[in-house]
Amino acid sequence: MNLKNVRELGLKELFSLRSDPVLMLLIVYIFSIAVYSVANGVDYDVDNAAVAVVDEDQSALSRNITAALLPPQFKTPQEIAASDIEAGLDQGDYLFIVSFPPRFEKDVLAGHQPEVQVLVDATAIAQAGNGANYIEQIIQREAINALSPGTQLDDLLPVKTRIRKLFNPNSSSVWFNSLMQVINSITILGVILTGAALIREREHGTVEHLLVMPVTPAEIMLAKIWANSLVILVASVLSLQLVVNWWLDVPVQGSLLLYIFACVLYLFSVTSLGIMLGILTNSMAQFALLLIPIVIIMYLLSGGTTPQESMPVFLQRIMMFSPSTHFVTLAQNILYRGAGLQNVWQELVILAGIGAVFYSIALAKFRKAIVTMG
């Protein structure tokens, strides 16, 4: 192993990257605008949900409840006729339809506990449950207020509950999404940048040319790993500081240094994965076809989109082989929950181990794959 060669070839990678403005632009885009728009746009919370009201009571109470369905969670409710309920849900116009029966207010005041129907389009699984929950609380709150002004919902309960949400007290999804999007960007770029660059060099015969010289496959691979990782690391840390922290105004807690260390290990494993895919496929088209399911699965099932523990156990086991699962856990623990090295060292070891496996497979197949191409 000649470290000088690794340095020289890595510097070459950086020069190549610099001469490809489209790629540079893509990197900037994916770490800035993409992070910003996903942080603000994608939402599994109840946000801006379309509500309709069928008000057969037309009382002060029913109107108060309707008025209490407020943004940001709900769009301003539309009043519709009872006959339009079905069509409204079928066409997907409304997620929730609240239906007040006649004499609703009178029955509430008389203590008859009248029934209010909330129809929920349960095909919107991410919003239906929590949304129905919010609507129910709003209805009860307003009804209690009508019965005895100044009384709180909690007063009716046999116990008081004091709920504290740690790490993200306001349940802000911007906070969560922005960081997860940075991680997704690292994954996508780490695999594509190294893998596609390798395939291109294979197609142009430049790697083959290197192998005629006193250069070993390990040197070529390590050069690609360090150069691409460096670029992505710098871009992602900048994104964390400038886009997440400054533009989106999300406080980044936890040890940045520990995160960077974890990120370096993660980059080692995803760039190795990229090289491995670039070695195992024979053309850019095949590489892309293989890449899409791998990246999508790494992205969606890592625990950065929906909770890991809700997945079936066999899938959780399979995802243990994906470096993204471990890095998402690490990043969440370090940046959200303020975990220290003593909490996360096992994950770090696993991450490095997975990377080493990818690296070894790629190294073992490198020479043969390069030479038999074309």
Place this chain on the structure above:
Amino acid sequence: MTDVAQVQNLTHRYGDTIAADDISLTVPAGVMAGFIGPDGVGKSTLLAIISGTRKIQPGQHSGANQVTVLDGDIGDNAHRRRNQPRIAYMPQGLGKNLYPTLSVAENLNFFGNLFGQDAEERRQRILQLTRATGLDPFLERPAGKLSGGMKQKLGLCCALIHDPDLLILDEPTTGVDPLSRQQFWQLISDIRRQRPQMSVLVATAYMEEAQQFDWLAAMDDGKVIATGTPQSLLQRTAKDTLEEAFIALLPPEKRDGHTGVEVPPINESDAEPAIQASHLTRKFGDFTAVDDVSFEIQRGEIFGFLGSNGCGKTTTMKMLTGLLPFTSGEARLFGQLPEADDLETRKRVGYMSQSFSLYAEISVRRNLELHARLYALGEEKSARRIETVMEEFGLQEVAEQQPASLPLGIRQRLQLAVAVLHDPDILILDEPTSGVDPVARDQFWTHLVDLSRNKGVTIFISTHFMNEAERCDRISLMHAGKVLAVGQPTTLARQRGSDSLEEAFVDYLKEAAGIEENTAPDDAAGELDNPGTEAAAAQPQRRGFNFRRWWAYAWRESLEIQRDPIRLIFALFGPLILMITFGYGITFDVENIRYAIIDHDQSRESRLLTEGLSGSRYFEQQASPASRDDAIEKMRTGKLTLLIEIPPDFGKHFILGWEPELGITIDGAMPFKAETTSGYIQGLLLQELQQISAENALASNVSYPVNVENRFEYNQAFKSVYSIVPGVIMLMLALIPAMMTAVGIVREKETGSIANFYSTPVSRLEFLLGKQAPYVAISFLSYITLLIMATTLFGLPVRGNIFALSLGALMYVTATTGFGMVISTFTKTQVAAIFASVILSVLPAVNFSGLLSPVSSLSGPGYVIGTAFPSSWFQQISIGSFTKGLPLHELWPNYVALGIFILIFTGCAWLGLKKQEA
């Protein structure tokens, strides 16, 4: 008609590069007209413009850029459309317009269909053409597995299938062995005897061939420097050969410094040979690329390697450099085996591959520096060597430029400079002079001779040029993996009793071919009579949509997909795998929430509460942490999501009705999970406490004023799978069809077979819809497999109308493949097509089509993007049919929308596709 083409003041630019510089010329009809000159002087551009496949750029002044072909303005669309069936065009590159996975017969059938021939006519013509060319025994062989010479013959057959009046051949014999070359020209002259009215335009870099033509145009730097018969050019320059005449015709500044190459005799040495190969064999699967090759090369010798493309020259060279391991036999460099990890021997070898293999995107100087460092020359020596080679190879002026922007000749010089940078003892050069002009080739050889004779460098070189081969000390003639003969060029020629090396080589090849295959088509060409269907070909092609031409492309595309099972497997199994992962993996059902209780009370009530919670399927109890701090530490690593703290005296206060306070701490890192957890735990606590109250016969004061009844429509069980699985069908039928179609079309651009679209009468719509049809079929098949998986594995019933769903799917995949067509109009490479289709369809399909959050709750740009893409409309059909149980007539607006998308996408693709190359 005395002239077949007139060109007036034609100028054509590619960016800053001028390919044709104010060219005016008149090409006589009914003759063999040759365009001579090295690569990159504008021959191809000129021929492509005459053939009508390349668009003429707007002229600087009136009268400029006028190209008249077959008595009409080729820039005029109507004239071009009328005359396209009379023109045949064979682009440059071996088998460039052929489809490698299709057989010989299938390739010919495809072209026959494009010219509207029926099955019987095609059969006859194919039979006659293949008999004449000797291809008839290979009708079922894939074009990609033919030798270079056979590929070119097949290309010629394809060009001749419709009896053209004007045949345009762009470097048809480059990279073809001399025997095939001879046969090729024989074939052309036979055809011309039978169809004397046919004009043939040929571009070539071989001056020996051009000598046989009737009329020549010599080109240099985008200009025509001379025209006339070969004899008149020789007379004008008073030279003996056309190559010398061409050099004499070059402008003086180019000719300057040109001297013939003198090769002094080699000093015999009896030292150990530099390169030894004995019984060297290399197999790729059941194909033997190099078969039992043996030779020895002395130190300081120039050893030439001759043979057609694909005969094993490159493979042999790669084995010598240690790039490829040998299957059997052995090769030695300085007595050493070229082992992969022997870095020392590699420092003694310089290698130059056939295609440019340096970094095109970093400067010339930096390329040299990189190589100097990789060869560990040391600072002082590398600086000196870089200066020396830059001077020797004339690279100083371009030192800071990127090779990507340099002409081929200079790039080849750079490659040689890099190869000699580290003073190697052996140079292995794979076709270093292909595409380089004669003057530069001679300069190049002067360097080689100097290295060999004065520095004792051993040179192993492969070439197609016979005059270069004659300069070698010894040469080896190779064919189909075997060495036919080794020896001094003059000796080899003498052995065969001929004057020229070329004749000797042809003789050797004939002998080899006679043993291998008895199909030398010597007299066969005589059989080529005009198919009795001349009238049919002369019939003007009907305007409007032609079903046969559409079918030609649809059929061809399906064949190609069939031959590439990897693509097909991915197209069908990829979506199924993703459906499994998504169906099981993406779930908003929050389950198995890890919680722990710290019970400071330990009363009967607190224990009842603890037990009650542990029965829920949503929660999963963890061991009690020692303290709150301990619990939070566990939360930091995600081992705990929920902590419930029961205060001291909880039970006592509860019974007394004092409303004791329970402490609930939730990991808020993942907002969705935190909200759901919070809702669940509050509901569950309430339920458990009511039960405890009831058991204690306490007056229950837990009652709400309103009885809210939630009705979860469509999905009572409230399982994610009911929403995700129909959504995955929507997502998969967006992504994969768009990508496959885009790649299918762009692939033609990348491989060059798009030339067939430019040069044949197929219309834009026939081409697009023909390419699209197989992908619609595959995508619909994919839909059926997804449907089967959704109903069986995931147990999801289609509550609505299955016909309505299938109709929607068919329209949807037609729209998404149409989107792929649109993408193909603005992307040039397959990679770009893949990324563009993924990036452009993932965003609307995943985020704004109702997969994860409903379209009704979108606003602003998200809503616009969502509704402006077919996915959100099909999602309504998919969810509506699967989960909501809606019939066809309630979903009709979605079908209307999908229909509009089909029209818009097809229209955009049609507008974006150009019938001529820009």
